[in-house]
Amino acid sequence: MACHRSQIPLYGKELSFLVHALYACELWGHLDSTEIGMLEQTQRYFTRFILCFDNRSPNDSCISNLGLWTIEGLIDKFKILFLGRLCRASVTTTHKQLFNLRLGQILSGDLAKLSITYDLIQTLAKYDMLTFLESYIDEAYIPDKRRWSKIVSQSITIFEENRWILSVQRRPELNRYFKIHSCLTDHRLVSLSATDPFFTRGLLLLIRLGSVAIKSGQCTLCNHFTDDIVKHLILNCKHIVNIRNEMFYAIVDLLSVQDSVKLFQQDEDDMLVTLLGGVNDYKKKLNSDVWKQLMMCLAVSEDKHQILTKCSVESITIGFVWQRSKAIYLEAHMLTHRIKRIRKETTVIISNWAMFSSKYYNVIWIRSKDIYLEAHKPTHRMKRIRKDSEKQEIFERLQLLFQIGQCSAATTAIISNWAMFSSKYYNVIWMRSKDIYLEAHKLTHRIKRIRKDSEKQEIFERLQLLFQIGQCSAASITM
Numbered sequence: 001m002a003c004h005r006s007q008i009p010l011y012g013k014e015l016s017f018l019v020h021a022l023y024a025c026e027l028w029g030h031l032d033s034t035e036i037g038m039l040e041q042t043q044r045y046f047t048r049f050i051l052c053f054d055n056r057s058p059n060d061s062c063i064s065n066l067g068l069w070t071i072e073g074l075i076d077k078f079k080i081l082f083l084g085r086l087c088r089a090s091v092t093t094t095h096k097q098l099f100n101l102r103l104g105q106i107l108s109g110d111l112a113k114l115s116i117t118y119d120l121i122q123t124l125a126k127y128d129m130l131t132f133l134e135s136y137i138d139e140a141y142i143p144d145k146r147r148w149s150k151i152v153s154q155s156i157t158i159f160e161e162n163r164w165i166l167s168v169q170r171r172p173e174l175n176r177y178f179k180i181h182s183c184l185t186d187h188r189l190v191s192l193s194a195t196d197p198f199f200t201r202g203l204l205l206l207i208r209l210g211s212v213a214i215k216s217g218q219c220t221l222c223n224h225f226t227d228d229i230v231k232h233l234i235l236n237c238k239h240i241v242n243i244r245n246e247m248f249y250a251i252v253d254l255l256s257v258q259d260s261v262k263l264f265q266q267d268e269d270d271m272l273v274t275l276l277g278g279v280n281d282y283k284k285k286l287n288s289d290v291w292k293q294l295m296m297c298l299a300v301s302e303d304k305h306q307i308l309t310k311c312s313v314e315s316i317t318i319g320f321v322w323q324r325s326k327a328i329y330l331e332a333h334m335l336t337h338r339i340k341r342i343r344k345e346t347t348v349i350i351s352n353w354a355m356f357s358s359k360y361y362n363v364i365w366i367r368s369k370d371i372y373l374e375a376h377k378p379t380h381r382m383k384r385i386r387k388d389s390e391k392q393e394i395f396e397r398l399q400l401l402f403q404i405g406q407c408s409a410a411t412t413a414i415i416s417n418w419a420m421f422s423s424k425y426y427n428v429i430w431m432r433s434k435d436i437y438l439e440a441h442k443l444t445h446r447i448k449r450i451r452k453d454s455e456k457q458e459i460f461e462r463l464q465l466l467f468q469i470g471q472c473s474a475a476s477i478t479m
Contacts, residue, residue, distance in 0.1 A: 030119075031075070039071040052204050053211065060168045061177045061211035067185040069160045076123050080152045083120045087142040103137070127155040160184055173213035176230075176269070180210040180278030189277045192295060202299025203277075209234075210276035231272050247298070254297050259286060 031039075047063045048055065063070075069077075089096040102117040124130050129151075135141050143151060161184040168178050181187055189207050193200040209230055216227045221239035226232040233240070252260045262282055263274065274282050277295055286294075 036071055036075075043068065043071060051207060053208060057208075057211060058171070058174060058177075058213050060164065060171065060174060061181075061213075064164055064168075064181065064184055065187040065190060065207055065211065067187075069156065069184075070163075073156050073160045076126065077152055077156055079120055079123045080127070080129070080156075081149060083124070084142060084145065084148040084152075087136050088145070107137075127159055129155055157184065171213070173215065176214060176273065176276075176278075177211055179273045179280065180276055182279070187277075188279075189295060192292060196296075199296050199299040203295065206275075206277050206295070206298060210278065231268060234272060234275065235268055250297055251294065254293060255290065259290065 044059060044062050047053075047066060047068065048057060051062075051065060053062060086096065086099045089099075091097070091100075099117060102115060106115075106118055106121065121130075121133065124133055132142065132151075142148065164184050165178075165182075168174050187207055189203040193203040212230055214228050214230070216225070217229050218225050219229065219232055219237055219239075221233075222237055224232065224237070226236075235244070237244075251263070255263065262285070263271065266274065266280075266282060270280055270282065273280055275298065283291060
């Protein structure tokens with residue numbers, strides 16, 4: 001990779017370097033998309049370094065400020081120029097004879113599509129230049145070196161510019177940048193900075209502000225929410241109104257009365273485009289020398305430099321905060337979906353558990369009621385119960401079982417509410433249900449220890465049936 005010297009000194013440096021790649025393998029070596037992408041990334045890196053852009057600046061507003069093609073377009077230029085040298089070579093040379101042989105094989109369909117000659121023809125077709133190949137085949141004519149180089153450059157420039165314009169127009173946030181710089185050539189302020197290095201820093205700052213994408217955010221100076229942070233800071237921010245007024249006073253002193261009136265009669269968007277070096281109706285009517293003085297005035301004044309510096313730092317800060325906020329939002333969005341999914345699964349489990357539990361408690365209530373009614377029947381079995389204390393104890397046990405069922409139903413309602421907020425309460429729900437089940441189990445064992453006569457034995461068998469029903473319900477919950 002090699003560099004050629006530029007006329008633009010940056011920040012006290014004597015020279016800066018505009019990176020161009022010199023390829024020794026563009027003809028015989030095939031570069032895949034990954035390798036070309038790495039070269040494109042390197043070119044964008046050095047372009048940002050030259051223009052003092054930050055790493056988050058848009059790609060579409062990066063290399064276009066210097067009028068650079070893509071790496072793919074540069075490689076294609078070398079290929080087509082090499083094809084011109086082959087066509088202009090003498091017929092007595094070996095490489096010309098080999099080229100004519102390969103060309104004839106391609107036309108007859110005998111040559112594979114992996115040859116250098118076929119790749120050169122495909123490159124010509126890409127830029128609609130096959131007519132020159134047809135002219136060479138029919139008349140053995142190819143333009144001279146100088147004219148051929150000009151034709152190739154114009155064809156590739158048209159192709160690259162159309163592709164760049166299409167890419168920029170697809171991004172609404174670069175609408176202001178496209179008004180400022182609408183063609184794939186050197187930025188006007190870059191060319192202006194080459195005439196006098198003293199204005200380079202301020203002019204590059206203007207280019208940087210014009211290349212910033214339109215983003216909404218909150219101003220860190222006045223805490224005002226805005227849809228366009230750059231326009232807000234240059235034209236509307238109340239915190240720097242004194243600096244802004246001094247900038248406008250200097251512009252009024254520089255321009256004539258008519259030009260000043262026309263400048264301030266524009267809407268905010270057009271005025272901002274004018275201040276950032278764009279071309280609009282006002283600039284077209286303005287004298288070129290006056291426009292240069294206006295740009296240099298914005299670039300050299302310390303007060304105006306302060307407002308532009310604040311705007312640049314603010315836009316970078318907003319961009320960083322926006323990117324960080326976007327990442328946090330996406331992460332929170334993913335976590336929210338996970339929580340919703342877990343909550344949904346937990347709700348289904350708890351609903352199934354509550355359904356089985358309600359059936360279980362209904363059975364307990366019905367069976368307890370039947371036992372209670374049977375115990376009060378004036379039958380000979382009830383008369384044979386000798387001790388009222390033992391009968392009372394049995395009734396208290398049954399009432400306690402019913403109270404346990406009510407507590408479990410209340411616990412089920414609380415559990416359902418907990419499940420709407422977080423899935424972590426599911427473990428608590430399960431442990432609590434398990435404790436209630438163990439408590440009922442222990443109570444049943446205590447009832448077993450009561451000495452029973454034949455009537456008590458029948459009641460015990462009924463309680464044992466209830467316990468078996470509870471076990472089936474617990475097994476359903478586990479499943």
